[in-house]
Amino acid sequence: MKIIIRRRFVEPPYLKFTLTILAIIISLIISMLIIYATASIPPTKFLYSIYSGLIDPSTLRYLIPLTLSGLGLILPYKAGVWNIGSEGQLLAGAIATTYIALYILPKNIVGYIGIPIILIASVLAGGGYALIAGYLKAKFNLNEILSTLMLNYIMIGLGNYLVYGPWRGETQYGYPRTDIIPNQLWINPIQFGGINVNPVFIPTIIIVAAAMHYLFKNTRIGYEIKVYGLNPDAALHSGISKTKIILVTMFLSGALAGLAGAAEILSIHRQLIRVQDVSAGYGYMAILVTWLSRMDPLATILSGYLVSALIASGYTLQIIAGLTIGAVNLFVGGLLILTTALDFLLKYEVKLKW
Amino acid sequence: MVNYLIEIISRIIVASTPLYIATLGELYTERSGVINLGVEGLFVLGASTAFTITILTENLYIAMLATLILGFIVGGIHGFITAYLKGREILSGLAVTLFSYGLASIVGRPYVGLSLPVRLNLTANYHIILLLIILSSIVSWIILFKLKAGVIIRASGEDPSSAFVMGINVDKVRMLTTMIGSGLATVAGAIYTLGYIQVWTEGAGAGWGWIAIANVIVSLWNPLLTPVFSLLYGGVNSMVWMLQLPPYNVSPYLLGTTPYLTTLITLLIIVATPIRKHVRPPSALGIKFEREERTI
Amino acid sequence: MNMDKEPLLFIHNLSKEFGPIKALKNVSINFRRGEIHIILGENGAGKTTLAKILAGIYRIDSGDIILDGRKIRIRNTKDSLKNGIAIVSQYPKLIEQLTVAENLLLAMDKYGYLNTTKSIEKDAKEIINRYGLNIDLNKKVYTLSFSERQRVEILKALLLKPKVLILDEPTTLLTDKEKLHLYKFINSLRNEGRLIIVITHRIDEALNIGDRITILRNGEVITTIDKKNANKEMIIHEMFGATVEKEKQLKLSKRNGPGDTVLSVVGVDIYDDYGNKILENITLELREGEIHGVFGLAGSGLKELGETLYGLREYSGGKITILGQDLRRIDRDEMANMVGYIPDNILKSLILDLNIEQNYRVKQRLWRIQENYMEHIINKFRIKAESLKQNAGTLSGGNLQKLAVSREIILKPKILIAINPTKALDHISIETLHNIFMEYINEGGSILLLSEDINEVIDISDIVSVITKRKLRTLERGINKREHVLELLA
Numbered sequence A: 001m002k003i004i005i006r007r008r009f010v011e012p013p014y015l016k017f018t019l020t021i022l023a024i025i026i027s028l029i030i031s032m033l034i035i036y037a038t039a040s041i042p043p044t045k046f047l048y049s050i051y052s053g054l055i056d057p058s059t060l061r062y063l064i065p066l067t068l069s070g071l072g073l074i075l076p077y078k079a080g081v082w083n084i085g086s087e088g089q090l091l092a093g094a095i096a097t098t099y100i101a102l103y104i105l106p107k108n109i110v111g112y113i114g115i116p117i118i119l120i121a122s123v124l125a126g127g128g129y130a131l132i133a134g135y136l137k138a139k140f141n142l143n144e145i146l147s148t149l150m151l152n153y154i155m156i157g158l159g160n161y162l163v164y165g166p167w168r169g170e171t172q173y174g175y176p177r178t179d180i181i182p183n184q185l186w187i188n189p190i191q192f193g194g195i196n197v198n199p200v201f202i203p204t205i206i207i208v209a210a211a212m213h214y215l216f217k218n219t220r221i222g223y224e225i226k227v228y229g230l231n232p233d234a235a236l237h238s239g240i241s242k243t244k245i246i247l248v249t250m251f252l253s254g255a256l257a258g259l260a261g262a263a264e265i266l267s268i269h270r271q272l273i274r275v276q277d278v279s280a281g282y283g284y285m286a287i288l289v290t291w292l293s294r295m296d297p298l299a300t301i302l303s304g305y306l307v308s309a310l311i312a313s314g315y316t317l318q319i320i321a322g323l324t325i326g327a328v329n330l331f332v333g334g335l336l337i338l339t340t341a342l343d344f345l346l347k348y349e350v351k352l353k354w
Numbered sequence B: 001m002v003n004y005l006i007e008i009i010s011r012i013i014v015a016s017t018p019l020y021i022a023t024l025g026e027l028y029t030e031r032s033g034v035i036n037l038g039v040e041g042l043f044v045l046g047a048s049t050a051f052t053i054t055i056l057t058e059n060l061y062i063a064m065l066a067t068l069i070l071g072f073i074v075g076g077i078h079g080f081i082t083a084y085l086k087g088r089e090i091l092s093g094l095a096v097t098l099f100s101y102g103l104a105s106i107v108g109r110p111y112v113g114l115s116l117p118v119r120l121n122l123t124a125n126y127h128i129i130l131l132l133i134i135l136s137s138i139v140s141w142i143i144l145f146k147l148k149a150g151v152i153i154r155a156s157g158e159d160p161s162s163a164f165v166m167g168i169n170v171d172k173v174r175m176l177t178t179m180i181g182s183g184l185a186t187v188a189g190a191i192y193t194l195g196y197i198q199v200w201t202e203g204a205g206a207g208w209g210w211i212a213i214a215n216v217i218v219s220l221w222n223p224l225l226t227p228v229f230s231l232l233y234g235g236v237n238s239m240v241w242m243l244q245l246p247p248y249n250v251s252p253y254l255l256g257t258t259p260y261l262t263t264l265i266t267l268l269i270i271v272a273t274p275i276r277k278h279v280r281p282p283s284a285l286g287i288k289f290e291r292e293e294r295t296i
Numbered sequence C: 001m002n003m004d005k006e007p008l009l010f011i012h013n014l015s016k017e018f019g020p021i022k023a024l025k026n027v028s029i030n031f032r033r034g035e036i037h038i039i040l041g042e043n044g045a046g047k048t049t050l051a052k053i054l055a056g057i058y059r060i061d062s063g064d065i066i067l068d069g070r071k072i073r074i075r076n077t078k079d080s081l082k083n084g085i086a087i088v089s090q091y092p093k094l095i096e097q098l099t100v101a102e103n104l105l106l107a108m109d110k111y112g113y114l115n116t117t118k119s120i121e122k123d124a125k126e127i128i129n130r131y132g133l134n135i136d137l138n139k140k141v142y143t144l145s146f147s148e149r150q151r152v153e154i155l156k157a158l159l160l161k162p163k164v165l166i167l168d169e170p171t172t173l174l175t176d177k178e179k180l181h182l183y184k185f186i187n188s189l190r191n192e193g194r195l196i197i198v199i200t201h202r203i204d205e206a207l208n209i210g211d212r213i214t215i216l217r218n219g220e221v222i223t224t225i226d227k228k229n230a231n232k233e234m235i236i237h238e239m240f241g242a243t244v245e246k247e248k249q250l251k252l253s254k255r256n257g258p259g260d261t262v263l264s265v266v267g268v269d270i271y272d273d274y275g276n277k278i279l280e281n282i283t284l285e286l287r288e289g290e291i292h293g294v295f296g297l298a299g300s301g302l303k304e305l306g307e308t309l310y311g312l313r314e315y316s317g318g319k320i321t322i323l324g325q326d327l328r329r330i331d332r333d334e335m336a337n338m339v340g341y342i343p344d345n346i347l348k349s350l351i352l353d354l355n356i357e358q359n360y361r362v363k364q365r366l367w368r369i370q371e372n373y374m375e376h377i378i379n380k381f382r383i384k385a386e387s388l389k390q391n392a393g394t395l396s397g398g399n400l401q402k403l404a405v406s407r408e409i410i411l412k413p414k415i416l417i418a419i420n421p422t423k424a425l426d427h428i429s430i431e432t433l434h435n436i437f438m439e440y441i442n443e444g445g446s447i448l449l450l451s452e453d454i455n456e457v458i459d460i461s462d463i464v465s466v467i468t469k470r471k472l473r474t475l476e477r478g479i480n481k482r483e484h485v486l487e488l489l490a
């Protein structure tokens, strides 16, 4: 038998889509087997939990942070800038939100003034935090993967220091969490077609996705980001500024992650709690969201939904079988492994010949 | 006083050993042109697997060996994707890390909180360990810079297409060095639980792999320099907790950031001072090798 | 002598495709022991593809390779080397960061993983002495000049003692003297009974050194002829087929005299990738409406000079002024608008994953360019493409070069900096480009032509500078005769 491998020069239509579906199916099967072998959860139960995750409206709860951060990551990833720091940027947004809500705004401020101020602050906090790594990369060529990772851990430490220390709430019976932010700053879900929908962040996601779609289709800066990612030398030669691309993409992705942090505080927790409870690794899962969509902003909403459903079912499994969030990591990692592996078939044609 | 000093020194050495081992492995991998972000997850996986197997078998050697083999296999996934499938290596590495995190948690969970039936006593043998660290870094230097094996590895990392023209199977070299690096990462994780923290909790060892990857840069891709930051880091890691006690009373959460701050600042010193002239990553680091790539 | 006529290597119906490009179509050639066999063809004919397949670098699509009467399978470079086939690539394929000895050790399969460079030293020194190669084994390759690197390649080939030695455009980077040396050398190898395959697009070279010549056009073998029966006219006809139509003679017609200074360099030091000073105290001037040709050998610092002037490298010492502005104050955006730039390797300025149209739009000022204007440009530059939507990755090298040049001068910038714009182009493509350059000059542009091709510099420049020994010297205006240049070089 001979295996013939040839480079592809034209990508067959729908192949990307097919491979993504294939990756999802295979990794489901693998996770099912591993979980069966180690925790003896029968496949039927496993599949049922996935199914319930997909139709459970509470899936939308994870969709917001995942899709916002995932959309943000499209920008640096298209430019070949590896921002792995969504986690820290999200937390920066959450911390800024709490700070403004509890310590800056007057207690009786009205929601439609207070909330926009908070959102702007979270965007600046997340974006600004990402800019540290962006600046270090642009100026000193410091590896952004490592700097964003280190900054994640630093923000995690800082957040926990705050909730265990100076910000610990007076009304919280000594629990590590801040006081609850004023009522009028909460963002409460509204009923929409029988399900609970977040009235601020769901529309935000749709608007951001549409804007990014437009950005990459029609604007110069979108094109420059793409060109820089494909061939940095060519971009440089054509007058595209490396510094600009790095700073812009890092800032925007950090800003969207920061917004996700604000969303978590304003619509879910209403106070800052231990950071591992604010974000259970959403910043890392967002990477999967971005890649499953193949960096297409509109498709990111779909992949965001899918990954959220997986998390929701992961929690179901946790309850019924006493698994930890580790099971979700197994699945997220497995899916990402398969996506990168199957990409091979996009670039190469493989034929078997007897 | 002398005893106290010795105790401190031995603790520092023990704390630096896992980092040193993981760094050395990643150094081989990167010298051949591959970045393996999976090292982080593999370290955590090694930590949990070694713990569980030791509890099950009460045998440290079986635990270490099994951990090593698991590292070869899981790390091999990353090697295969980058070397043979030409996949995106940053993603693939992150994916392996997430996957290993998950696996580690599943593997270790039934035994969380149990204490080890047998222990790896490193503290008592700190001088032997120090000797081994120094010897292995010298041997690695000889392998990489004197022997043909090293010439092959470096050639694959500097200019894979020329190496291929000279008959080197670059894909295979990269696959092998990734497996070696991964195996050393899991073993480092094993030593971390068996010899250093001696218990296992969810997430034990997280973060060490990232530091190891940073340490490769700090060591300027030279095995002779890998012990330096390893020991510094070991020092910070094992000493900084004292600041939690009176009269300092620093928050443990703030202290928890010191390893990362130390690493970030060290990286910054390396790239922002004249030392930057010596920062010469392998020219093809992170760049895929494709034999039919167009040259013009 | 009869033994020399024996067939050694026979390739049968070899085909290779790169997506839509059929680089080789059912190629069959019979090579004999003890001959110098030339593969001749224009750009994109498929010569390098053929060489790379024999060397195991490219995968083979279909066809057979028969060596010594036995069918062999070449899946990779190792297979090829095991069968005694060695290649000297068009541009030296050595690992720059390693020493010469390490490169040799790497190439020698017979030494195991635990060997050190000591193992090859004796053999290498013997060959160095026997052939008078003058190579220092302990130097890092990046410190070597290109002709030294080529000698290392040859030393490497000799250590391998191949049955078949393939040389891909071996003289591209050599001076005349070095060429003669190489020819002599090839001859002596042939006389040892080896098969030497030389790939070239230079007809004179083919006639000068070959025993037999195979002409390749569009991936097909046109014919194999004995040198005795060949002449230049017939070869041109076979090489270019019906496409030969005489290009108009260069329009060297009177232009306006040189105008104002558009680019000036005073006392500047220039550095290579490793931070070593490669050019010292450079002073240079480019005036409006002229071509200033700078000649230098490969590795002499031409590339670094061009990149520095385009603002891509750090420099020290004096001052560089472009259109009245200090280079250090010009940002990338402005630079791309004021100056056209052709890098030493066009893959640095084109994006192969995008189509032709998208490649034009990479330039800020071409962002909104009309499609029919682009089509007009493509025709004018004779870029062979099916449509604007064709992927750049599927164009041939010559067409890529023309695409890059056309994009840079479409907007008629005041200055064009071109590094080896015609390197490795065949003579028809070169003429097309040179005519385009002339037209651009006549419309008021100015070109800094940095070239390793002495004839190109002398033929089309108004004023000539020469780089030797890290210095740049400019000949008096109007004096650009070959002898003067050679004199400076000596």
Ligand SMILES: Nc1ncnc2c1ncn2[C@@H]1O[C@H](COP(=O)(O)OP(=O)(O)OP(=O)(O)O)[C@@H](O)[C@H]1O
Pocket: B292, B293, B294, B295, C018, C021, C022, C023, C041, C042, C043, C044, C045, C046, C047, C048, C049, C050, C201, C393, C394, C395, C396, C397, C398, C424, C425
């Ligand atoms: N790796 C590759 N990927 C895609 N296309 C390729 C590749 N190598 C060669 N080609 C295409 O195959 C054709 C033949 O190219 P080849 O390099 O063999 O030509 P050549 O005869 O060596 O020309 P030149 O004189 O320019 O060196 C060209 O159209 C080229 O664009």
Ligand SMILES: [Mg+2]
Pocket: C047, C048, C049, C090
């Ligand atoms: Mg060629």
